[in-house]
Structures are given as C-alpha cells and as structure tokens.
Amino acid sequence: MAGQVIGINTAVNAEAQGIGFAIPINTASEVLKELMNGQKVIRPYMGISMADINDEIIQKLNLPASIQGVLIMQVMSGSPAAVGGIKAGDIIQKVNGKEVNAGTDIQSIVEHSKVGQKLEIQIWRSGKTGTVSVTLQAKP
Numbered sequence: 001m002a003g004q005v006i007g008i009n010t011a012v013n014a015e016a017q018g019i020g021f022a023i024p025i026n027t028a029s030e031v032l033k034e035l036m037n038g039q040k041v042i043r044p045y046m047g048i049s050m051a052d053i054n055d056e057i058i059q060k061l062n063l064p065a066s067i068q069g070v071l072i073m074q075v076m077s078g079s080p081a082a083v084g085g086i087k088a089g090d091i092i093q094k095v096n097g098k099e100v101n102a103g104t105d106i107q108s109i110v111e112h113s114k115v116g117q118k119l120e121i122q123i124w125r126s127g128k129t130g131t132v133s134v135t136l137q138a139k140p
Contacts, residue, residue: 027111044113045139047079048072048086050103061089069093069124070103084134086123093129094122110136 034041051057051071058065069091075082086092092100095109096119113119115138122131 042115043139044110044115044117044136045080046106046110046119046134046136047076047081048106049074050092050106052102053091063091067091067124068099068101070100070106080134080137084121085132086121086134087125089125091124092121093124096120 031041049072051073053063053067053069053071057063057071058067061071072081072086072088072090072092074088075086092106094100095106098105098109100106100109109119113136115136117136119134119136120131121134122129
C-alpha cells in the first residue's frame with residue numbers, strides 16, 4: 001500500500017494451493033539496470049540442486065548427528081559442479097572458507113561471484129572431508 005516492492009512474481013502453481021515463486025526486488029533492480037545500460041544479463045551457475053540438512057535427512061541417510069552443511073541432491077551433467085567433482089550425496093560444508101548451513105548461503109555466494117571465478121568447496125563424502133575447485137560458468 002506504501003508503494004514498496006519486495007519481489008516480483010515469476011510463477012504461481014495453482015495446483016499447490018497458491019504457492020508462488022518470486023524474484024527478490026534487489027535482484028530485479030540489478031537486472032533492470034543491466035538491461036537499461038544495454039548489457040546482457042549473465043549470471044554465474046554451479047549446476048546443483050540441494051537440500052538443507054535436517055533431522056529427517058540425518059536419520060534417512062544415517063549421517064552423524066553433528067553434521068553441518070548442505071546436501072547435494074543432484075548434479076547436472078556437464079555442469080561446473082560435475083566438472084569439479086561434486087557428486088549427489090556430497091555435503092558442502094564450506095565455500096571459500098566460509099561455513100554454509102543452508103542452501104541460501106550457497107546461492108548467495110554464487111550470486112555474488114562472477115562467471116569464470118573459482119570457488120574452493122569443502123565437501124563431506126562418506127565420512128571423509130575433502131576440497132574441490134569449481135569454476136563458475138554462465139547460466140545456460
């Protein structure tokens with residue numbers, strides 16, 4: 001009512017009792033500026049789908065109760081994550097030394113990175129911790 005916008009609806013799933021998806025206004029404003037300046041909108045892409053770790057996931061996957069991070073559900077074929085060695089079932093614990101506890105943490109890091117930038121990713125896989133390097137590409 002005050003003329004303030006917090007997001008722009010991009011899709012609504014009518015079969016899901018009014019669930020909608022929106023782009024945050026800060027993202028929409030950045031895209032608008034790029035378009036108004038005649039620039040092509042290019043966003044970095046890692047190529048994963050992920051889930052926040054909760055008690056249910058810990059139980060189903062028989063994970064240590066103290067595990068922290070974000071579970072990788074799927075890695076898109078040929079994506080930067082696939083090329084870097086990330087696999088479904090991995091748990092991303094840190095990106096560039098920063099702890100991640102939710103998928104939104106990873107999304108924010110990727111969104112604030114540049115195409116071609118390398119991310120050092122600490123993963124937990126089958127009880128062992130390792131590091132992989134992922135070079136972000138332009139989102140297809």
